[in-house]
Each structure stands twice: as structure tokens, then as C-alpha cells.
Amino acid sequence: MNTMIEIHALNKTYHSKSGDVDAVKNVNLTICEGEIYGVIGYSGAGKSSLIRCINLLELPDSGSITVGGEKLTWMENDTMKVIKNKDLNRVRRGIGMIFQHFNLLDRSTVFENIAYPLKYMGLSKAQIHNRVVELLELVDLSDKINSYPSQLSGGQKQRVAIARALANNPKVLLSDEATSALDPDATESILSLLKQLNRKLGITIVLITHEMAVIKRVCHKVAVMEHGEVVEEGAVYDIFAEPQKEITKKFINSASPLNKIHSLIRKESPLIQTKNGGLLLKLIFEKNCVGDALISEVSRKYNIDVNIVLANIEILKGEQLGSVIAVLNGSEKNVAEATEYLKQKGVRMEVIEHGRAS
Amino acid sequence: MAELLEKLIPNVLDYQDKFFTACVATLQMFVISGVISFFLGLIVGVILTVTKKDGIAENKIVFSIIDIFINIFRSIPFIILLIFLIPFTRAIVGTAIGVTGAIVPLIFGTVPFFARQVETALANVDPGKIEAARSMGSGPIALIFRVYLHEAVPELIRVTTITAISLVGLTAMAGAVGAGGLGSFAISYGQNQFHQDIVNVCVIVLLIFVCILQGIGSFLAKKTTNRSLFKKIEKQAKITENEKK
Numbered sequence: 342m343n344t345m346i347e348i349h350a351l352n353k354t355y356h357s358k359s360g361d362v363d364a365v366k367n368v369n370l371t372i373c374e375g376e377i378y379g380v381i382g383y384s385g386a387g388k389s390s391l392i393r394c395i396n397l398l399e400l401p402d403s404g405s406i407t408v409g410g411e412k413l414t415w416m417e418n419d420t421m422k423v424i425k426n427k428d429l430n431r432v433r434r435g436i437g438m439i440f441q442h443f444n445l446l447d448r449s450t451v452f453e454n455i456a457y458p459l460k461y462m463g464l465s466k467a468q469i470h471n472r473v474v475e476l477l478e479l480v481d482l483s484d485k486i487n488s489y490p491s492q493l494s495g496g497q498k499q500r501v502a503i504a505r506a507l508a509n510n511p512k513v514l515l516s517d518e519a520t521s522a523l524d525p526d527a528t529e530s531i532l533s534l535l536k537q538l539n540r541k542l543g544i545t546i547v548l549i550t551h552e553m554a555v556i557k558r559v560c561h562k563v564a565v566m567e568h569g570e571v572v573e574e575g576a577v578y579d580i581f582a583e584p585q586k587e588i589t590k591k592f593i594n595s596a597s598p599l600n601k602i603h604s605l606i607r608k609e610s611p612l613i614q615t616k617n618g619g620l621l622l623k624l625i626f627e628k629n630c631v632g633d634a635l636i637s638e639v640s641r642k643y644n645i646d647v648n649i650v651l652a653n654i655e656i657l658k659g660e661q662l663g664s665v666i667a668v669l670n671g672s673e674k675n676v677a678e679a680t681e682y683l684k685q686k687g688v689r690m691e692v693i694e695h696g697r698a699s
Numbered sequence: 700m701a702e703l704l705e706k707l708i709p710n711v712l713d714y715q716d717k718f719f720t721a722c723v724a725t726l727q728m729f730v731i732s733g734v735i736s737f738f739l740g741l742i743v744g745v746i747l748t749v750t751k752k753d754g755i756a757e758n759k760i761v762f763s764i765i766d767i768f769i770n771i772f773r774s775i776p777f778i779i780l781l782i783f784l785i786p787f788t789r790a791i792v793g794t795a796i797g798v799t800g801a802i803v804p805l806i807f808g809t810v811p812f813f814a815r816q817v818e819t820a821l822a823n824v825d826p827g828k829i830e831a832a833r834s835m836g837s838g839p840i841a842l843i844f845r846v847y848l849h850e851a852v853p854e855l856i857r858v859t860t861i862t863a864i865s866l867v868g869l870t871a872m873a874g875a876v877g878a879g880g881l882g883s884f885a886i887s888y889g890q891n892q893f894h895q896d897i898v899n900v901c902v903i904v905l906l907i908f909v910c911i912l913q914g915i916g917s918f919l920a921k922k923t924t925n926r927s928l929f930k931k932i933e934k935q936a937k938i939t940e941n942e943k944k
């Protein structure tokens with residue numbers, strides 16, 4: 342796959358009265374053409390600063406940024422060179438951007454808002470009109486062409502913003518928390534629109550969010566940011582299957598129904614009672630072993646009781662990832678053998694609690 | 700009718716010609732200094748907006764210089780400014796009296812006030828809109844005309860109305876130092892000669908003029924805003940008014 346966005350050794354520090362903030366620290370990213378690339382992190386992690394560097398809304402202090410083969414910044418003898426303003430504006434027209442608060446012009450109609458960037462393309466009035474109509478069809482909002490933004494719902498406003506961002510056929514779409522101000526229904530419809538645009542137009546999307554559910558829903562790859570640094574990066578499936586960093590696990594748990602287990606433990610629910618020698622376990626079945634009847638097999642083979650407390654299957658980019666929280670009760674030896682057997686079969690497990698003598 | 704007028708405002712009728720000349724002079728001062736001040740104030744207001752910290756063409760030196768000038772001129776009472784500027788006015792337009800002589804001080808009295816109002820109006824434009832336009836490849840000129848000024852039109856009309864009304868007051872004051880117009884007519888023919896009816900008529904004419912300005916301003920502001928937004932702005936204006944009280 343061709344590289345669309347290449348970021349190398351990027352740094353950005355804000356200087357303010359209350360001290361310096363390293364918003365982006367030595368970030369390296371490669372984003373391929375046609376990818377939906379997610380960046381997740383808590384508030385203040387530097388996500389916005391990073392994405393705003395991609396179209397130079399924010400000027401980094403050092404590092405190189407290349408978008409669609411055009412160098413926006415690059416290093417020469419330890420000093421950063423920056424693209425000329427005139428060229429930058431041309432490059433920006435090939436990078437669409439959408440925002441949390443839509444940022445439409447309130448005194449312009451939907452038509453005028455979408456026509457805004459088209460004025461730069463030297464089109465005739467009729468061509469502009471046709472293009473706007475086409476874009477409104479794309480975002481499924483044709484009947485609102487003469488409405489004002491104040492007459493639209495949040496989700497509709499974001500659709501207009503998307504149409505505007507796509508007006509000049511950009512190769513890249515940057516989305517800074519585009520669904521954070523929307524209700525769940527509107528969020529879902531905007532996410533599926535983004536996905537559809539990615540498939541239909543092959544547009545590369547960089548998407549920022551603080552919700553793992555959004556990443557799960559649309560992204561192919563994800564980078565996790567913490568304190569200005571990218572701490573973990575990879576295909577969404579791999580990150581979900583084998584998160585390395587604590588923060589990544591936290592994000593994944595927040596999006597998983599299995600995190601109910603913590604409240605069960607707190608309440609000392611009888612559901613998760615382990616007997617002496619038993620175990621409370623989290624089992625993770627990756628794509629190669631989902632579907633095997635492993636649980637009933639070990640139960641029979643090693644003569645133990647397996648009580649499934651919670652279970653969940655994620656389908657990520659068409660691949661399945663199963664996770665189960667279960668209580669294994671039986672003699673200590675049998676339980677140990679059973680877990681060993683599961684490990685051999687490729688099941689990953691985390692012990693949540695050892696059984697106590699009751 | 701004529702009899703009634705003769706009874707109510709005898710002196711105005713006696714000085715009819717002078718009264719009409721005064722009205723025309725006031726109108727001339729208002730229109731000429733108003734138009735010039737509008738454009739100058741708008742330009743200065745825009746320059747303030749773009750050069751201020753985190754503006755689209757940040758420039759500390761330009762901003763500070765203009766900022767200081769505005770503060771100085773706004774803190775001088777207009778009546779003092781009129782006298783203070785006499786030599787300067789003479790140097791520029793050749794005379795310090797009459798309509799011509801009044802225009803220079805009127806501009807100096809109006810532009811700083813209006814520029815500040817423009818600055819405030821533009822500051823109310825959501826920075827997110829500027830950001831979005833920048834992301835679409837707009838340069839500074841497009842940002843000024845297609846975003847800042849475009850989005851602030853209703854607010855600009857509002858502050859223009861306020862400024863125009865205060866300019867009416869200034870033209871009358873300029874009359875006191877020999878600029879002609881209704882102000883000087885009211886003083887020299889009304890007050891100095893104890894013709895109260897002349898003063899009254901001047902007051903009424905100015906009052907009508909102000910009402911017309913206010914009416915036009917409100918109408919245009921309403922027309923240029925789409926409705927739901929207008930309600931929001933009005934509500935905000937009311938809140939700030941209450942806060943002032």
C-alpha cells in the first residue's frame with residue numbers, strides 16, 4: 342500500500358505563563374492510502390495538536406510531515422523548513438477536516454457553506470451548483486440545501502461539514518472528535534457515513550476520539566497517545582487481542598461488556614464464587630481458536646465445573662475475538678491441568694482471582 | 700396650519716432659511732464624516748483583530764501602536780478634542796470652521812470609538828469558523844472578507860447604528876465651536892437670543908433623525924440574521940445590558 346501520511350520525529354511544545362507543555366513528543370506515524378487511522382487518548386494527551394499538525398493549522402517545533410507526497414515540513418541540518426504559504430493553501434485544499442463543533446458559517450445556507458471551498462477551483466456557477474447537489478446526495482441531505490445551520494440537528498450539521506470537507510475531492514479527511522458532540526444515534530450514522538465514504542471514495546481518514554467504541558466501529562489501525570507520545574500502535578484487532586500498555590487495556594475495558602466483572606467482584610456476587618482450588622479467569626480466544634468447543638472439552642476431560650459468568654465476541658474488521666470470564670471449580674490439580682491444556686490450544690488467560698477456602 | 704405654526708414656533712419661521720441651511724449643514728457633516736469614519740474604523744478594527752495575539756496575522760507592534768492611539772483619543776472629551784485639533788485641521792483642510800473644518804475632528808472623535816466596536820464585533824466570530832476556513836486553504840484576505848466580516852454583519856450593523864447616533868451628538872457639539880449646523884443654530888439663534896422655540900425644534904429634528912437611524916439599523920440587523928440566531932443575539936444583548944446596570 343502507498344503511504345499517504347508520513348510523520349517523523351514530530352515535536353510541539355506550547356509555551357504559556359503556567360509553564361511549557363509538551364503536547365506532541367517525538368511522534369512517528371505512517372498512514373497508508375485508504376486507511377482509517379484512529380488516534381485515541383485521554384483529554385490533554387495531545388491528539389488535537391497532532392492532527393492539527395497534519396495540515397499545519399498548528400506549526401510544529403521540529404519534525405517532518407509529508408502528506409500525499411507533498412512535504413509540509415522537513416528537517417535540514419537540525420532546523421525545520423516549512424512549505425511556502427501559497428503552496429500550503431493549495432495542499433490544504435486536498436485535505437478535508439471536520440470538527441467537534443462543526444464550524445459552519447451561520448449566516449450562510451447549507452448550499453453556500455458547501456460552495457465555500459469550491460470557489461477556489463475556478464468553476465462556473467452551474468458547475469458549483471451541480472457539485473453541491475452531488476455532495477448533498479453523498480451525505481444524504483438533499484432536502485436541506487436552502488436551510489441555515491441553525492435549522493439543522495447536530496448530526497445534520499456534521500453531514501454538511503463532511504460535504505464541505507469533501508468538496509474538492511481531498512485525498513485525506515481529518516476528523517477531530519467529529520462525533521463527540523452527538524447523541525448515540527447521530528454518532529452511529531456519522532460513523533457509518535465515514536466508513537462508507539472510505540469504501541466508496543478510497544479516502545484516507547485520520548480520526549481522533551477518546552472512545553474505544555468509535556475505534557472499534559470504524560478504524561483499521563489505531564495509535565494510543567499518552568502525555569504527547571504514541572505509546573502503542575497497530576492494527577485494531579491486534580491491539581484489542583493483545584494490548585501491551587496499561588492505558589490501552591483501560592481503553593479496551595471501557596468498551597467491553599466484560600468490565601461488569603469489576604462490579605460483580607465488588608459486590609461479592611455469588612455468581613463468581615470460587616471454591617478452594619478454583620479460579621476466576623478471563624480467557625481470550627483469538628481468531629484461530631474461536632469456535633472450537635474448548636470449554637466443554639476441558640470440563641469433560643478434566644472433570645471440572647466451568648461456570649461462564651460473562652462472554653463477549655467482538656467482530657473487528659471481519660475477524661472474531663472472543664473473551665470469556667469464567668469460574669473453574671474442581672481439584673487444584675485438575676484445574677491446573679485444564680488451564681495448561683487451554684494455553685496449549687492458544688487461549689490466552691488472565692487470572693482474576695484465586696479460590697479461597699470457604 | 701400656518702397660523703398654528705406661527706403661534707408655536709414664530710422665531711423658527713423668522714429664521715426659516717437659516718434653519719434649513721443648518722439642517723443641511725448637519726446632514727453634510729454627518730454623511731461626510733460618517734462615511735469616512737465608517738471605512739477608516741472598519742479598517743482599523745480589522746487590523747486590530749488580525750494583529751492581536753493569536754490573530755491570523757499576529758503583529759504585536761502594529762497592534763500596540765493602534766491600541767494606544769485609540770485609548771488616547773477615546774479618553775479625551777470631544778469638546779477638548781475639537782480645540783486641540785484646530786491647528787492640525789487648519790494644516791490639513793485649510794480651515795478650522797464651517798462644515799469642512801468640523802469633519803476632521805468628527806472623524807477623530809468617531810473612528811477610535813467605532814474601531815473598538817468593530818473589534819468587539821469581530822471577536823464574537825467563533826474562532827472555530829476561522830480554523831475551518833484555514834483548513835480549506837483560505838488566506839488572510841479570504842478569512843477577513845468571507846468569514847470575519849461576513850459572519851459579523853448583523854453585529855456590525857448594530858455597532859454602526861450606535862456609532863451613527865453618537866455621531867449625531869458630536870455634530871451638534873461641533874456646532875458650538877463654529878462648525879455650523881443645528882448645534883450652532885440652536886445656540887446662536889435659540890439660546891443666546893432667548894428663543895426657546897428654536898431650541899425645541901432643533902431638539903425635535905435631532906430626535907427624529909436619531910429615531911430614523913435606530914429604525915433603519917434594527918431593520919437591517921434583523922434582515923441580515925436568520926431568525927433563530929437573531930433571538931439568541933438579542934437575548935445576549937439583553938443580558939449584557941442588564942449586567943451593565
Ligand SMILES: Nc1ncnc2c1ncn2[C@@H]1O[C@H](COP(=O)(O)OP(=O)(O)OP(=O)(O)O)[C@@H](O)[C@H]1O
Nearest residue numbers: 355357362364382383384385386387388389390391
Ligand atoms: N494553544 C495552546 N496553548 C497552550 N497550551 C495548549 C494549547 N493547545 C493545547 N495546549 C495543551 O497541550 C496539551 C495537549 O492538548 P490537545 O488539545 O492536543 O489535547 P487533546 O488530546 O486533543 O485533548 P482533548 O481530548 O481534550 O481535545 C494540553 O495539555 C493542552 O492544555
Ligand SMILES: [Mg+2]
Nearest residue numbers: 388389390518
Ligand atoms: Mg482535542
